[in-house]
Amino acid sequence: MQVAVLGCGTIGQSWVSLFLACGFRVKAYDPDPSAELRVRDHIARFGGVLADLGYTCPHDATHLQFTTDASDSVRGVEFIQENAPENLSSKQHLFHAIAPTLDADAIIASSTSGLILDALQDIAPNPERIVIGHPFNPPHLIPLVEVIGNTRTAPDVLERVMDLYRHVGKSPVALKRSVPGHVANRLQAVLWQEVIHLAKEGVASLAEIDQILADGPGLRWSLYGPNTLFSMAAGDRGIEGFITHLGPSFEAWWQDAGQVVLDSQTQAFIAEQMASWQGGAQIDDLSTIRDRHLLRMLKARRADPLQPVKDPKTR
Amino acid sequence: MQVAVLGCGTIGQSWVSLFLACGFRVKAYDPDPSAELRVRDHIARFGGVLADLGYTCPHDATHLQFTTDASDSVRGVEFIQENAPENLSSKQHLFHAIAPTLDADAIIASSTSGLILDALQDIAPNPERIVIGHPFNPPHLIPLVEVIGNTRTAPDVLERVMDLYRHVGKSPVALKRSVPGHVANRLQAVLWQEVIHLAKEGVASLAEIDQILADGPGLRWSLYGPNTLFSMAAGDRGIEGFITHLGPSFEAWWQDAGQVVLDSQTQAFIAEQMASWQGGAQIDDLSTIRDRHLLRMLKARRADPLQPVKDPKTR
Numbered sequence: 162m163q164v165a166v167l168g169c170g171t172i173g174q175s176w177v178s179l180f181l182a183c184g185f186r187v188k189a190y191d192p193d194p195s196a197e198l199r200v201r202d203h204i205a206r207f208g209g210v211l212a213d214l215g216y217t218c219p220h221d222a223t224h225l226q227f228t229t230d231a232s233d234s235v236r237g238v239e240f241i242q243e244n245a246p247e248n249l250s251s252k253q254h255l256f257h258a259i260a261p262t263l264d265a266d267a268i269i270a271s272s273t274s275g276l277i278l279d280a281l282q283d284i285a286p287n288p289e290r291i292v293i294g295h296p297f298n299p300p301h302l303i304p305l306v307e308v309i310g311n312t313r314t315a316p317d318v319l320e321r322v323m324d325l326y327r328h329v330g331k332s333p334v335a336l337k338r339s340v341p342g343h344v345a346n347r348l349q350a351v352l353w354q355e356v357i358h359l360a361k362e363g364v365a366s367l368a369e370i371d372q373i374l375a376d377g378p379g380l381r382w383s384l385y386g387p388n389t390l391f392s393m394a395a396g397d398r399g400i401e402g403f404i405t406h407l408g409p410s411f412e413a414w415w416q417d418a419g420q421v422v423l424d425s426q427t428q429a430f431i432a433e434q435m436a437s438w439q440g441g442a443q444i445d446d447l448s449t450i451r452d453r454h455l456l457r458m459l460k461a462r463r464a465d466p467l468q469p470v471k472d473p474k475t476r
Numbered sequence: 477m478q479v480a481v482l483g484c485g486t487i488g489q490s491w492v493s494l495f496l497a498c499g500f501r502v503k504a505y506d507p508d509p510s511a512e513l514r515v516r517d518h519i520a521r522f523g524g525v526l527a528d529l530g531y532t533c534p535h536d537a538t539h540l541q542f543t544t545d546a547s548d549s550v551r552g553v554e555f556i557q558e559n560a561p562e563n564l565s566s567k568q569h570l571f572h573a574i575a576p577t578l579d580a581d582a583i584i585a586s587s588t589s590g591l592i593l594d595a596l597q598d599i600a601p602n603p604e605r606i607v608i609g610h611p612f613n614p615p616h617l618i619p620l621v622e623v624i625g626n627t628r629t630a631p632d633v634l635e636r637v638m639d640l641y642r643h644v645g646k647s648p649v650a651l652k653r654s655v656p657g658h659v660a661n662r663l664q665a666v667l668w669q670e671v672i673h674l675a676k677e678g679v680a681s682l683a684e685i686d687q688i689l690a691d692g693p694g695l696r697w698s699l700y701g702p703n704t705l706f707s708m709a710a711g712d713r714g715i716e717g718f719i720t721h722l723g724p725s726f727e728a729w730w731q732d733a734g735q736v737v738l739d740s741q742t743q744a745f746i747a748e749q750m751a752s753w754q755g756g757a758q759i760d761d762l763s764t765i766r767d768r769h770l771l772r773m774l775k776a777r778r779a780d781p782l783q784p785v786k787d788p789k790t791r
Contacts, residue, residue, distance in 0.1 A: 275725045297692040298709060305692030332691040338679045342729040345692045347674065348667055348685075350729035353702045355666040364653045370663075371701025375782070376647040377612040377620030377660045379697030384769050385762070386686025386694070387668045388750055393759050393766070394613060400750045401743065408738045410590045414657040414665035421730065423723045428716065435703055435715045444708050447700070450782060451708070454699050457776050458769075465768060467690070468761070 162186070165234045167255060168244035169196040169227075172272050174203035175300040176242045177225065182208070182216035182301075183329045186224045190234035197227040207301055210452055214302075214459060216330070231258040238264065240325055242294065244272045252276070253284035260286040268318050270294030270308075274346055278309050278339035289315040292322050294333070295343050299448075302455045304332035307343045357427065358419025360434060367434040383458060384467055477501070480549045482570060483559035484511040484542075487587050489518040490615040491557045492540065497523070497531035497616075498644045501539045505549035512542040522616055525767055529617075529774060531645070546573040553579065555640055557609065559587045567591070568599035575601040583633055585609030585623075589661055593624050593654035604630040607637050609648070610658050614763075617770045619647035622658045672742065673734025675749060682749040698773060699782055 162185045166176045169191040177200050180187045189200055204222045212219035228234050235241055241259075245251045252271070263269075269291045271281055282288030293309040306326045310319035319335060326333035336343060342350060356374075360367045381390055388400060395402035421427060477500045481491045484506040492515050495502045504515055519537045527534035543549050550556055556574070560566045567586070578584075584606045586596055597603030608624040621641045625634035634650060641648035651658060657665060671689075675682045696705055703715060710717035736742060 303692055303695060305688055307688065332687065334680065334684050334688050334691075336680050336684075338677065340674070340677065340679055341732055342725065344674055344680055344685055344688050346725075347670055347729050347733065348689060349693050349702060350726050351666045351670040351733050352663055353706075353726065354730050354733075355662055356702055359655070359659055359662065362653070362655065364655055365649065365651050365659055367701075367703040369649050369651075370659055371704045372647065373620060373622065373649050373659050374663060374697055374701040375699055376649075377618055378664050379694065379699070379701070380618060380770060380773060381766070382689055382694030383698035383773070384690055384694075384766050386682075386689040387664060387671055388682040388746075389686045389762070391668075392750055393762055396759055399747075401747050404738055404743055404746065408743075410657065410661075411665050411668065412738055414662050415669050415736065417656050418662065418666050418669075423719055423727055428719055428723075431703075431719065432714075432716050435707055444711055447704070447708055447783065450780065451696070451699050453780060454773075454776060454782070455695060458695060458698070458773065461769060461772050465765065467765060467769070 162240070163188070163238050165190065165238040165241045166244065167231065167234060167241060167259070168246070169200050170244060172296065172298070172300055173242075173244035174200050175207075175298075176244065176272070176296070178204050178207050178211060179216075179301045179329055180242075181221055181224055182211040182219045184218045184221070184224075187226070188234045188238060189225060189227045190229070190231050191227075192229055192231075194229050200225070200227060207452075210456055211301060213456055214330075215463075231255060232262045235259045235264070235267065236262045239267055240322075241267060241269045242272060243269055247273060247275045249276065249280060249284055252281060256281075256285040256287075256291075263287065263290070268292065268322055270322055272296055272300075274342070277341060278311055282311075282313055288313050290318065292318060293339065293343070294322060294326065295345075296331075297345055299452065299455075302452060302459070304330070304459070305345060306331045306333040307345060308333045308335045309339045309343070310335070311339065354421045355418055357421045357431065361421070361427070361430060362419070367431065368437075477555070478503070478553050480505065480553040480556045481559065482546065482549060482556060482574070483561070483587075484515050485559060487611065487613070487615055488557070488559035489515050490522075490613075491559065491587070491611070493519050493522050493526060494531075494616045494644055495557075496536055496539055497526040497534045499533045499536070499539075502541070503549045503553060504540060504542045505544070505546050506542075507544055507546075509544050515540070515542060522767075525771055526616060528771055529645075530778075546570060547577045550574045550579070550582065551577045554582055555637075556582060556584045557587060558584055562588060562590045564591065564595060564599055567596060571596075571600040571602075571606075578602065578605070583607065583637055585637055587611055587615075589657070592656060593626055597626075597628055603628050605633065607633060608654065608658070609637060609641065610660075611646075612660055614767065614770075617767060617774070619645070619774070620660060621646045621648040622660060623648045623650045624654045624658070625650070626654065669736045670733055672736045672746065676736070676742070676745060677734070682746065683752075 165188040167190045208219040245255045295307040297303040297305045323333050391403040392400045480503040482505045523534040560570045610622040612618040612620045706718040707715045
């Protein structure tokens with residue numbers, strides 16, 4: 162299969178490595194010629210992880226073709242993963258640049274985290290070919306892809322995209338509506354707001370709250386979401402029993418939750434609290450540790466399936 | 477060491493198993509005599525998991541002494557984990573029942589999730605001996621314990637409690653203030669509120685959102701909290717670079733986040749969405765799968781430490 166990856170920043174590089182590991186021929190476009198080196202570095206760096214995860218062609222960069230010519234990159238390509246900068250003018254410029262050489266049957270999936278589907282469709286010459294396929298960092302490891310089509314989407318496009326993401330080992334979830342931030346980032350957002358609020362209230366430091374999360378709720382959320390976990394907690398009484406028992410507490414905590422604005426005072430507070438975090442080598446080390454653990458968890462899931470609650474609407 | 481566990485519901489049973497696995501002599505109190513059978517069943521059922529996790533005395537129920545006499549249960553005991561029903565009158569009744577036989581040096585740690593420390597101290601004959609030690613379900617596996625003392629707490633009590641929890645293999649975090657829900661449950665609460673909101677808005681079903689969480693952000697949160705992850709995301713620019721890049725998006729998502737009330741309509745909506753979740757054997761199966769994965773993750777952390785960001789205040 163021939164795919165194109167448009168925009169080779171962090172997210173684009175990760176898609177390139179993943180698609181190559183699946184044996185696809187990949188055309189990678191970036192307006193900056195030096196991006197090619199970063200793409201090839203990513204392939205070399207993460208090939209081992211992908212091989213360990215069971216991908217068949219982890220080191221095969223011979224199927225990569227890099228170009229700084231957007232219109233050339235999509236010629237003869239069935240599937241395009243778009244990762245242009247997160248603003249409508251950049252996306253619009255790119256959509257128009259590739260339109261003349263685009264196959265009539267090609268699909269463009271946008272990695273956008275901040276834009277909604279209608280906004281992308283409104284600036285594109287071919288709105289019926291565009292969907293959202295939003296990965297989660299690091300995209301070559303995290304299974305989730307949030308997929309969004311709508312009534313303007315051409316028939317079969319959504320199902321073809323879902324099939325492709327499943328084929329490359331992802332767990333795509335098709336959202337029924339496009340809302341700002343999709344789902345995963347909105348969940349990150351509300352969580353982080355309360356984290357900052359509690360730190361500002363002096364309950365615990367940001368680093369302590371990170372530890373609380375990773376040693377407590379985060380461990381469970383890597384296996385099941387809250388609806389499943391809360392249903393488990395109440396045993397035979399299910400989620401209704403849980404709400405009877407703890408609903409009033411949750412309502413009180415919702416009332417007491419804080420609102421945060423990232424004004425200069427709050428930004429200074431966060432920067433001061435995270436001052437020990439100097440970046441550089443430490444970040445590379447932690448990313449490597451993170452990826453090793455993610456790899457173990459993904460392999461464990463394959464050997465010992467989680468069997469979460471089935472959605473009555475989809476089974 | 478001699479400890480007492482007061483109240484042998486789900487949480488109390490789990491504390492009993494953990495303390496026995498550490499070689500402690502445990503006095504377990506519950507007003508219901510049939511609780512003894514459930515406690516012994518828990519020990520038998522989870523002894524293997526605790527042994528696998530490296531605890532030395534996993535099956536040793538000979539060090540367990542069950543009683544329905546609260547005052548007798550604390551005689552000669554250094555440390556008491558209290559798990560009475562979550563209301564002040566139950567706790568008050570128990571605190572007064574044990575006061576006459578309590579060692580002068582004994583510490584009472586309450587597992588309360590819903591009450592704040594001041595409220596507990598106000599109803600106790602010995603407020604200086606009472607702290608909060610809030611575990612996270614299932615307590616014999618999840619490392620987190622939220623610990624809270626305050627200015628009314630006797631000297632050394634907080635440090636002794638932290639040492640004890642560390643000794644039994646937990647990762648205690650001492651909060652600087654007692655607020656409703658402590659930290660972990662407040663984070664669960666804000667997350668669940670947005671989950672319900674998005675499901676009610678028709679963006680995705682509750683089961684789909686559970687999948688999004690477990691296949692995306694949840695995987696990462698089992699390793700690091702958001703401050704650490706966001707610092708990693710921006711590389712050398714750290715958390716300040718992250719805020720510059722994504723702060724405006726987060727503020728927009730905060731503005732757009734929903735508020736939920738668990739009224740009858742919302743409860744019916746949740747129950748209908750989770751209708752496929754029938755409880756019973758399925759819940760036991762999932763709990764067993766969950767515990768196997770938790771066990772693997774905890775062992776992986778020991779073999780390959782996560783080294784999260786250090787708090788400048790505590791290092």
